[in-house]
Amino acid sequence: MKGMFHDSEIQKKFDRDGYVIIDLLSKEQVDYFIKQYFDMESERKGNKEDYDIKFEKPKEITYEFTFIDASVEYKKKVFNKVVQEFKPLVDKYLVDFQPIIANYIHKTSYKGEVPMHQNWAFVDEWKYSSISVWCPLVDSFKENGALQVVPGSHKRFAPVRGPLIPWELEHLKEDIIKNDMVTMSIKAGQAVILDDSIIHYSAPNMTDGLRLAIQLIMIPPRVPSIHYHMTEEDGQKKIKVYEVDQEFYMNFHPWLKPKGQKLVDTFNYKKVDIDYEKYKKMMKRKAVHERGLLELTFDKIIS
Secondary structure, eight states, X not given: OOOOBSSHHHHHHHHHHSEEEEEXXXXXXXXXXXXXXXXXXXXXXXXXXXXXXXXXXOOOOOSEEGGGBSOHHHHHHHHHHHHHHXXXXXXXXXXXXXXXXXXXXXXXXXXXXXXXXXXXXXXXXXXOOOEEEEEESSOOOGGGTOEEEOTTOTTSSOXXXXXXXXXXXXXXXXXXXXXXXXXXXXXXXXXXXXXXXXXXXXXXXXXXXXXXXXEEEEEOTTOOEEEEEEEEETTEEEEEEEEEOTTHHHHOOXXXXXXXXEEEEEEEBOOOOOOHHHHHHHHTSOSSOOTTTSOOSBXXXXX
């Protein structure tokens, strides 16, 4: 997808690496968001934990993440406060991207590993890119669990991603974390704008200090957001594709079947086997999902 950024040089760097680092918040804005987080802390109800009984329960989540909090009111309040401050600032860089999800991410001391992953696919990635704006509210470095990314890994793997869909690189996480990650060591108030398809990870906060960040997920203008949900029908795992809006993410449960959403497609799930050698070869290919370019995960896409 071209024309995401106003600045052509930033666009080139983003296309090449899958992320760019920008200056975003002032010290006063950083202090404002830290205060807001702790002022609202009592309104949290904790992470949702129920899950579809047909599938394995997700691994224990040891960090606070607004997106999966049980309080809709709290999620809406965080979303409104973050968007009010962030949107005008991000608009200086991005061409009218629209926010759909806002998160505080809080790691207490000696906890909070975020497993290696790609973010869910929030748009049809054959046509578009969604982005995340990750902004630490304290200086960020490896020891306190900074964001780490694999540069150039966007648009190469798993174009269809959702909370219950097995990830094709899960078994390679130790090798990739050891060999390929670059740490986003940035100052409080700086931000990383990253393609949601980039491979990334963050280690536990191994310090006694505060580790607090904000994430804002955004999609291109006039583009529908979609949600992929895996289910099982007649012994066959299938992917359901729902068209959703920003309000959906306030009320949904990550591991349960969406209700009241427009179903736009269904197709069979097919497992893909990728070893580390193949992963490295795929990293050298053109960074875009194109038919025939990748060995893909789903029957429908390669039919």
